[in-house]
Structure formats: C-alpha cells, structure tokens
Amino acid sequence: MPTDEDNPRYKPTTGKPAAKPSTVNDPDNPNAARNASPATSRPGFQQGDTLADYDEWWNTNKTWVSEFMYLNPERAGEVKGLLWQFRFADGETWTNAFMQRGLTLGQEDDGGGGRGSGGGGGGANIAQQYATAEAAVRNRAGLLGLTFDDAAISSIARAVVDGNWSADQLDDYLVPAARNTNQAGFITATVNKVSQLAAQQLLNVSDATAREWAVKIASGEMDFEGVQSLLQAQASQRFGWAADRIAQGISVRDLLLPTRDRIAAELEMNPEDIDLMDDRWMGMVQTVGADGVTRAATDSEAIMRARKLPEFAQTQKAGDMMATYALTLRDYFGG
Numbered sequence: 189m190p191t192d193e194d195n196p197r198y199k200p201t202t203g204k205p206a207a208k209p210s211t212v213n214d215p216d217n218p219n220a221a222r223n224a225s226p227a228t229s230r231p232g233f234q235q236g237d238t239l240a241d242y243d244e245w246w247n248t249n250k251t252w253v254s255e256f257m258y259l260n261p262e263r264a265g266e267v268k269g270l271l272w273q274f275r276f277a278d279g280e281t282w283t284n285a286f287m288q289r290g291l292t293l294g295q296e297d298d299g300g301g302g303r304g305s306g307g308g309g310g311g312a313n314i315a316q317q318y319a320t321a322e323a324a325v326r327n328r329a330g331l332l333g334l335t336f337d338d339a340a341i342s343s344i345a346r347a348v349v350d351g352n353w354s355a356d357q358l359d360d361y362l363v364p365a366a367r368n369t370n371q372a373g374f375i376t377a378t379v380n381k382v383s384q385l386a387a388q389q390l391l392n393v394s395d396a397t398a399r400e401w402a403v404k405i406a407s408g409e410m411d412f413e414g415v416q417s418l419l420q421a422q423a424s425q426r427f428g429w430a431a432d433r434i435a436q437g438i439s440v441r442d443l444l445l446p447t448r449d450r451i452a453a454e455l456e457m458n459p460e461d462i463d464l465m466d467d468r469w470m471g472m473v474q475t476v477g478a479d480g481v482t483r484a485a486t487d488s489e490a491i492m493r494a495r496k497l498p499e500f501a502q503t504q505k506a507g508d509m510m511a512t513y514a515l516t517l518r519d520y521f522g523g
Contacts, residue, residue: 232269245275249346256314259292267291276339283315314349321345328358332366332406333373356408363407367399378402382415388439389423390465429474429483447473447490454494456503
C-alpha cells in the first residue's frame with residue numbers, strides 16, 4: 189500500500205520561493221513612499237526635478253489631474269507624468285500632447301453632466317474649458333495692465349474653471365493686483381482720467397487716491413459719474429462763489445479761463461504757461477471782497493495785479509507805457 193510519501197500530491201514542492209508582495213504602491217504600508225523610486229511613485233519625474241516640487245505640484249493640482257486620470261484609468265500613471273512634464277505649458281500645448289498619445293481629454297456633455305465636462309462648460313471638455321479660461325484671463329489681465337507668465341495664467345485659469353468663477357470673481361482676484369501698475373491698461377488710463385477730471389475743477393488729487401478710485405471703477409464699486417460728483421462737491425466747497433455754475437456742469441477751470449487769458453495778454457505770455465492750480469496765479473484770478481467773502485476777480489483787478497509782477501516790466505506794453513509817461517512828464521515840465 190503506497191504511503192503518503194509515495195503519493196505525488198504529498199511530495200514537497202521545489203523551485204523558486206514565492207515572491208514577497210511589493211510594498212511600493214501599497215497604500216496601507218507606511219514605508220511605501222520610502223521604498224518607491226521617484227520614477228515609480230512619481231510618474232514623469234526626471235533628472236533635475238525635486239521631490240518637494242513634485243509633491244507640492246500634486247497636492248496643489250490633484251483635483252483636476254485626478255480628473256484626467258479618471259478618464260484614462262488604464263494609463264493613469266502616464267497621464268500624471270505627462271501633466272507634470274507639461275505643467276508650464278499652455279492649454280493648447282498639452283491638449284495636443286494628449287491627442288497625439290490617444291489619451292482621453294474629456295467627454296462631450298450631452299446634458300447629463302458627465303465627468304470631464306467641467307462647471308458650466310456647455311458641452312466643452314475640460315481641456316477646452318481650461319484653454320478658454322486662459323484666453324479670458326490673459327485678455328482681462330492685459331486690459332488691466334497686468335503681465336503674468338504662462339504658468340501663472342494657467343494656474344489662474346484652472347482656478348476659474350475648477351471654482352466655476354464668474355467674471356466678477358475673476359475681477360475680484362485680478363483688480364487688486366493691478367492697483368500699482370504703471371503699464372498701459374484700464375487702471376492706468378482710469379488714473380489719468382481721474383487726474384484730468386480733478387484738474388478741471390482745479391483740485392489736487394493724489395496718485396494714491398486716483399488709483400483707489402480707478403480700482404473701484406474697475407471692480408464696479410464706482411463709476412466715472414460718481415467720481416465727477418465727488419469732485420464737483422469738493423470744488424463747490426472750495427470755490428463757493430462758483431457753486432451754482434459747478435452744479436450746472438461748468439468746471440472751475442472753464443469759469444476762470446477768460447481771466448487767465450486776460451492776464452496772459454497783459455504779460456505777453458502763452459496762456460498755457462499759466463497754471464491756475466499754482467497758488468501764485470490762483471491769487472490773481474480770485475480775490476477777497478470787502479465783505480470778507482472770496483469771489484472771482486474782475487478783469488480790472490486781474491490786470492492791476494498782473495502789472496505788479498516782475499514779468500510785466502519786460503513786456504513791450506510796459507515799455508510803451510513808460511515812454512508815454514516820459515513824454516507826458518516832458519510836456520508837463522515844458523521839455
């Protein structure tokens with residue numbers, strides 16, 4: 189009778205020992221990340237990259253990166269590595285990279301709101317939404333006078349899409365950054381416009397105030413009509429004698445231009461060289477009456493004050509007046 193030892197089923201097996209289970213990608217093993225090589229645990233990792241940069245990128249972008257990995261489950265590692273390698277590229281570049289490799293970018297939204305359609309995409313896949321958002325961010329930033337590199341534009345665009353931002357929310361993000369810009373754009377143009385409006389009322393508005401108002405106009409908190417109302421109120425307070433005319437929409441500068449021109453003619457100078465915001469000239473175009481109330485100077489008052497300036501002595505008119513005076517004295521004293 190055969191024994192158990194003679195039965196092949198009971199003979200000890202020979203050959204290679206069973207392989208130990210891998211711990212590289214074991215999420216329950218605390219040593220998994222330590223045991224894994226960067227190329228294995230961090231797809232796309234290349235020489236010159238740092239683990240800290242890779243991990244920070246993943247933690248920051250894992251929501252939308254996971255979206256693409258979900259759409260390509262059998263090639264999830266390849267997708268993650270590809271997005272890491274193209275992390276500084278614009279939407280069009282990495283969209284082309286996906287298409288060339290036959291990877292899925294997203295699915296057209298047929299009304300069911302499937303994954304990859306994005307918030308409010310209206311049928312556009314996620315990549316198309318990012319590309320559209322990048323164009324919108326770049327355009328709005330340019331209008332505000334802001335300059336961002338491609339990486340920043342891409343980052344903001346992803347926030348726009350992932351957060352389903354409205355145009356107002358994008359402005360809330362961009363406008364404060366444009367407060368101190370001097371580049372051509374809406375903010376700088378608005379600062380100049382505010383300064384011009386203030387100058388029409390002969391008011392000094394600091395650059396800081398002009399920028400604050402420009403930012404509020406850009407964000408929709410104010411408009412130019414509101415700025416004009418503020419300036420008119422300040423002008424009416426400073427130039428009380430002109431309050432009624434200011435209320436009619438006439439600027440203080442326009443009210444005083446005829447007097448300025450009369451002074452310029454008396455001094456034989458270019459009227460544009462007379463700055464009515466200069467206290468020297470302002471003291472000539474308005475005066476304090478006998479009742480102690482400030483008012484606009486009359487033509488004769490302005491002329492008499494102009495003739496007391498050193499510049500008047502150098503004019504042809506002053507020379508003619510002196511010659512006439514000398515002849516009068518000669519005739520009076522009999523030659």
